[in-house]
Amino acid sequence: MTAAVQAKPQSRLLLSGNDAIARGVWEAGARVAAAYPGTPSTEILESLSLYPDLYAEWSVNEKVAMEVAIGGSMSGARSFCAMKHVGLNVASDAFMTVTVAGVIGGLVIAVADDVGMSSSQNEQDSRFWGRFAHVPVLEPADSQEAYEMAKYAFELSEAYNTPVILRLTTRVCHVKAVVQVGEKVAHAIGGFKSDARRWVMTPANAKGLLPAQIAREGKLQALAEASPLNFLDDGKDKRVGFVTSGPAFMHVRESFPDAPVLKLGFTYPVPLALVEKLAGQVEHLVVVEETEPLMERELKAAGLQKIHGKDLLPRLGELTPNVLIPAIKTFLGEPVPPATTYPKFDPFPRPPTMCAACPHMGVYYSLARMRKNVQISGDIGCYTLGAGHPWNALDSTISMGASMGIALGMDKARSEETKDKAVVAVIGDSTFLHMGMQGLLDIVYNRGNVTVLILDNRTTGMTGGQNHAGTGKGLKGDDTPRVDFTKLVEALGVNPERIKKIDPYQLPVVFKTIKQETAIPEVSVIITDRPCVLSEFYSKIEPYKVVDEDCTGCGNCINVGCPAITVKRSESKVRPDGKVNELKFTTIDTAMCTGCNMCVESCGPKAIVKAKPAVAAE
Amino acid sequence: MSDVITNILVCGTGGQGVMTAAEILSQAAIARGLDCKKSEVAGMAQRGGVVTSHVRFGKRVWSPVITPGTADILVAFEVAEGSRWADMLRPGGVAMVNTIRLVPPVVSAGLFKYPDDPVAQMRAAGVTVYDFDAGAIARELGDLRLINTIMLGAIADYLPFPAGELEEQIVGRFREKKPAMVEVNQKAFAAGRDAAESAKTKTSAA
Numbered sequence A: 001m002t003a004a005v006q007a008k009p010q011s012r013l014l015l016s017g018n019d020a021i022a023r024g025v026w027e028a029g030a031r032v033a034a035a036y037p038g039t040p041s042t043e044i045l046e047s048l049s050l051y052p053d054l055y056a057e058w059s060v061n062e063k064v065a066m067e068v069a070i071g072g073s074m075s076g077a078r079s080f081c082a083m084k085h086v087g088l089n090v091a092s093d094a095f096m097t098v099t100v101a102g103v104i105g106g107l108v109i110a111v112a113d114d115v116g117m118s119s120s121q122n123e124q125d126s127r128f129w130g131r132f133a134h135v136p137v138l139e140p141a142d143s144q145e146a147y148e149m150a151k152y153a154f155e156l157s158e159a160y161n162t163p164v165i166l167r168l169t170t171r172v173c174h175v176k177a178v179v180q181v182g183e184k185v186a187h188a189i190g191g192f193k194s195d196a197r198r199w200v201m202t203p204a205n206a207k208g209l210l211p212a213q214i215a216r217e218g219k220l221q222a223l224a225e226a227s228p229l230n231f232l233d234d235g236k237d238k239r240v241g242f243v244t245s246g247p248a249f250m251h252v253r254e255s256f257p258d259a260p261v262l263k264l265g266f267t268y269p270v271p272l273a274l275v276e277k278l279a280g281q282v283e284h285l286v287v288v289e290e291t292e293p294l295m296e297r298e299l300k301a302a303g304l305q306k307i308h309g310k311d312l313l314p315r316l317g318e319l320t321p322n323v324l325i326p327a328i329k330t331f332l333g334e335p336v337p338p339a340t341t342y343p344k345f346d347p348f349p350r351p352p353t354m355c356a357a358c359p360h361m362g363v364y365y366s367l368a369r370m371r372k373n374v375q376i377s378g379d380i381g382c383y384t385l386g387a388g389h390p391w392n393a394l395d396s397t398i399s400m401g402a403s404m405g406i407a408l409g410m411d412k413a414r415s416e417e418t419k420d421k422a423v424v425a426v427i428g429d430s431t432f433l434h435m436g437m438q439g440l441l442d443i444v445y446n447r448g449n450v451t452v453l454i455l456d457n458r459t460t461g462m463t464g465g466q467n468h469a470g471t472g473k474g475l476k477g478d479d480t481p482r483v484d485f486t487k488l489v490e491a492l493g494v495n496p497e498r499i500k501k502i503d504p505y506q507l508p509v510v511f512k513t514i515k516q517e518t519a520i521p522e523v524s525v526i527i528t529d530r531p532c533v534l535s536e537f538y539s540k541i542e543p544y545k546v547v548d549e550d551c552t553g554c555g556n557c558i559n560v561g562c563p564a565i566t567v568k569r570s571e572s573k574v575r576p577d578g579k580v581n582e583l584k585f586t587t588i589d590t591a592m593c594t595g596c597n598m599c600v601e602s603c604g605p606k607a608i609v610k611a612k613p614a615v616a617a618e
Numbered sequence B: 001m002s003d004v005i006t007n008i009l010v011c012g013t014g015g016q017g018v019m020t021a022a023e024i025l026s027q028a029a030i031a032r033g034l035d036c037k038k039s040e041v042a043g044m045a046q047r048g049g050v051v052t053s054h055v056r057f058g059k060r061v062w063s064p065v066i067t068p069g070t071a072d073i074l075v076a077f078e079v080a081e082g083s084r085w086a087d088m089l090r091p092g093g094v095a096m097v098n099t100i101r102l103v104p105p106v107v108s109a110g111l112f113k114y115p116d117d118p119v120a121q122m123r124a125a126g127v128t129v130y131d132f133d134a135g136a137i138a139r140e141l142g143d144l145r146l147i148n149t150i151m152l153g154a155i156a157d158y159l160p161f162p163a164g165e166l167e168e169q170i171v172g173r174f175r176e177k178k179p180a181m182v183e184v185n186q187k188a189f190a191a192g193r194d195a196a197e198s199a200k201t202k203t204s205a206a
């Protein structure tokens, strides 16, 4: 990453798509950049923050990030914002209107689709937003293109007075490939010039701008037809010609080296004439697009013949060679070579777990123990892992910040069977600030009976530990005011007596507080306060060990869920009454254990003790 | 330079250094002037879950992912993970496996079973496996973090360029930042090469 910042023009670097985009944005002379972290887009802003002469921030959510970028653009600064696919849903309100108002400084929006869903709650195709908002969409296929298109997008934006979507997928963002970088161009900030007709979107003003938006789309169509980002990569096997964009091009080129492939980088408006030209040369046309049959439908609607797409290819997931080759060969009536020669072994699953000493474990350990009497509404982030083994302590996770509203709905929709169950909402600090506050306000306002757990670990954990308004640090690690959750929650209207701040490592306190607050029929908020073990605020102390002679094999400590605790020996013991007891004797990995003390509280016979002297490398 | 692409799949579990190993391999390839693509599985997988990285290099690399059944080398930082990805190998490909067993909580809890001998399983299916205890070698050298260098050393003689170029990529990183680590990494690299060699001899003798 640092290498890209310092790299001299023309040097050849191994860069991820995200780092390549950052370099392109900087070279284009952008002055304002904002984002909320989200896989697979997170590293773009992290990378940008290392460049000089550019303002870069973590915003509280994508809507705000979009707004910051719009403000920059209005002021004549080239401006940029980045988000993951679901982030554009959040930002869509501002986005749909700025497309009418247009830009002053180039405005580029990078949207990263999680094709194949490595870590998202859904798989959605952001190219739709381009059509919806009438803005051009550029789709790079690898790091080099990501870098070039990021740069070009600013020119396009300014030349046509429109925001531009740079649509990415995981295989662009997180693939490292060779990039040859170039030189930074200077781009001064013009400063904001008052123009109410343009920036004040009353119906009359906006209406006046709409015809320009439609006219612009026509010009962009012509531009796409002629754009060098769209080209035919010819081949001699004319049975099937492919129409592709993004990494799908790479997969097609790899799978069918002899086929003609139309490689589209400027994908909206669709360059129809180009496609028609290819159609004239081949027997069949197959549109290979991830994920929705968007272009396919547009081409069919335009009356093009012999178009195939999702009739042959899957609608979900990546279109990698192992998917493409059998599909196309079957279509052509050719034998399909067996995919692999070795069998699949399929050992046990290895789901992600929380880190050793993760402060969330104590909360889920406690919730798991009262599982029968609670309904638990969860949210997006590391604490979603509470849905897994051994806690199984989540009933829902829908979208960012939704835990509160969903909990209120659960509360208001109690049935005969659930009327006595407590409703709990669990949310993280960053997520609460992102979109959770509004939900809590709604619970207060509508007199919900929900116990809200704000798990403050002072970072955005799941995406890798980014700062936010609750950490007291900015994107560059600079000091900023740190939000006081207790006061914030109080300001939203929660009764101060019902706001409890606790140490999640003190299991008895955690358990007692949740028990007590869930029993009181009004909204209460429990805030935990321990930093993420991967954050700079965390300090490790002396580890613990299990004393073999004292361990009874009850297996209680395993339920804490700490990965440093493992079973070293199991035993079946027949009790006098004939029942069989499964005993699990445990051990603690002293290299992993941070001495957080949580498991100690779970151990009845007090078999877990300090491992002094601290074991370094045995 | 031929058009042949080298496909290397690095696998293991979160926190083992899989990503770094893949990065070093890729850097060695581009230092050679080759085209290279490296894909990773990130996001949720980092928290102790399954981690893989696809490294592909050659004159011109298109797809960033290895098609199942075409990997030349599988480098497994954990033995069961080796078996999980063995079907990615092409016929005649080599699996270089660290025999460490990392047992996840779902297995500890008795929900699933850890295979008794993943290496034997792979061999029975015809996979060429070279296995050794990289953890033991690292401990002997005094630092468990050396597993990474040892595993890279182990595949160094199976790459289409001299082992020394890969070694230089590893050692070069330390030379700037932690010169004290240069020598021990050189040793670890050599130890990895030796371990692979004796694993090979042992396997072909058996």
Ligand code: SF4
Pocket: A353, A354, A355, A356, A357, A358, A359, A360, A382, A383, A457, A461, A462, A532, A533, A534, B047
């Ligand atoms: S990264 Fe932090 S929040 Fe996430 S599981 Fe680990 S300790 Fe917990």
Ligand code: SF4
Pocket: A356, A357, A543, A544, A560, A562, A563, A564, A565, A588, A592, A593, A594, A595, A596, A597, A598, A599, A600
């Ligand atoms: S004290 Fe117990 S719960 Fe905490 S890190 Fe160590 S083993 Fe894990």
